Amino acid sequence: MWITDGTAAGTYQVADIFPFTRSQTGSDPSGFTAIGSPAGGPGDDQLTGGVGLDLIAGGTGHDTVNYALDRSQYVVTQTGALTTVRALTGSEGTDYLTGVETLHFANREISTLGLSGDFNGDGRADILLQSQTNLATWTMNGASLAGGGLLPGLSDGWSAIAAGDANRDARSDLLLQKDQQLALWQMNGTQVTGGGVIGTLGDGWVVAAMSDLSGDGRADILLQNDRQLALWQMNGTQIVGGGLLSSILGDGWQLAGTADLDGDGRSDLVLQNGQSLAVWLMNGPQLIGGGFAGTLAAGWSIIGTGDLNGDGKADLVLQSGQNLAVWQMNGAQIAGGGLIGAMGSGWHVAGLGDVNGDGKTDIELQNGQQLAVWQMNGTQIAGGGLVNATLAAGWELV
Numbered sequence: 001m002w003i004t005d006g007t008a009a010g011t012y013q014v015a016d017i018f019p020f021t022r023s024q025t026g027s028d029p030s031g032f033t034a035i036g037s038p039a040g041g042p043g044d045d046q047l048t049g050g051v052g053l054d055l056i057a058g059g060t061g062h063d064t065v066n067y068a069l070d071r072s073q074y075v076v077t078q079t080g081a082l083t084t085v086r087a088l089t090g091s092e093g094t095d096y097l098t099g100v101e102t103l104h105f106a107n108r109e110i111s112t113l114g115l116s117g118d119f120n121g122d123g124r125a126d127i128l129l130q131s132q133t134n135l136a137t138w139t140m141n142g143a144s145l146a147g148g149g150l151l152p153g154l155s156d157g158w159s160a161i162a163a164g165d166a167n168r169d170a171r172s173d174l175l176l177q178k179d180q181q182l183a184l185w186q187m188n189g190t191q192v193t194g195g196g197v198i199g200t201l202g203d204g205w206v207v208a209a210m211s212d213l214s215g216d217g218r219a220d221i222l223l224q225n226d227r228q229l230a231l232w233q234m235n236g237t238q239i240v241g242g243g244l245l246s247s248i249l250g251d252g253w254q255l256a257g258t259a260d261l262d263g264d265g266r267s268d269l270v271l272q273n274g275q276s277l278a279v280w281l282m283n284g285p286q287l288i289g290g291g292f293a294g295t296l297a298a299g300w301s302i303i304g305t306g307d308l309n310g311d312g313k314a315d316l317v318l319q320s321g322q323n324l325a326v327w328q329m330n331g332a333q334i335a336g337g338g339l340i341g342a343m344g345s346g347w348h349v350a351g352l353g354d355v356n357g358d359g360k361t362d363i364e365l366q367n368g369q370q371l372a373v374w375q376m377n378g379t380q381i382a383g384g385g386l387v388n389a390t391l392a393a394g395w396e397l398v
Contacts, residue, residue, distance in 0.1 A: 058099035077256035080209035081162035114397030116353035117163030117172025120189040125353025164210030164219025211258040211267035259305035259314030262331040279332035306361025309378035
């Protein structure tokens, strides 16, 4: 396989093309201070950040980041590849997490969402799994496991962090990371049909998401360095455009999602500050519209985005305890929605994806080794049930 030890022939350092490295400190809005970089290994790791900003990377296995205070003392958002945890009080600051499965707070634990993508091009989302040494896919047909299998093995230090169609072949590709290096596997089911090394991130930069902000049908790579965002517009493994976004995040704001909220074929950005939400409507790296979207009620948080009603515009999936709800969006406007229902004890949302190919995003649930699917039609659970297979020991959703 083309990736064996993280090196490849040719030159792929891209910092000279897009100078993303930041070294400022102090009050400059594009700077950052006190960055640490705790990292997990190949097993199950317990990780803890320090004061200020921390970049925390889990490895393979089940990785947990521990926090000293109750869940209510943090704002937690997830944008696909990146989970952001911002402390509302004290000196803990903000943590940027990749490859982490569980967040342990003083009063409870929460799980991050797994990766899903259509790796075989059948129009239905598949589920990506990992053990300490291997990756695998489950090919889904609603709540039924229809196929799948093992993927080629990853070399030491590499992990899958995001999925998206970077070459416009209607199949999701896998974005891989080792330290600051990024690479791509172009997929056809369980087969790696191409790809290669993409480039090297500048210091302090992390991958936030794979999403098509330019509307060319290819997933781009959204990057973040504290309050500064940047875009790599992709054509397979080639960076063909992009640059720094035209605006920076305001004080206290963090990314909460990437999805096409206005139906123009380009992914937009969902932002959160405490319980306040806003939307940036995007055209590549350019901010072209948006505004304030609404205020979450106390105890509610965004857990993901997806088009649950099939209108071509992504919705916001919300959670409070075991209760789920949806805001149906039209750009920055809430156009509808409501309560979906309550998950049973021990169940949590494991992923979001259209597992039955009806054009509506479904909700994947997990309780230990058991998975289930809610097939959605807006706020209504239209079908689904327990998946007809359980996870083998040592396997979990990526």
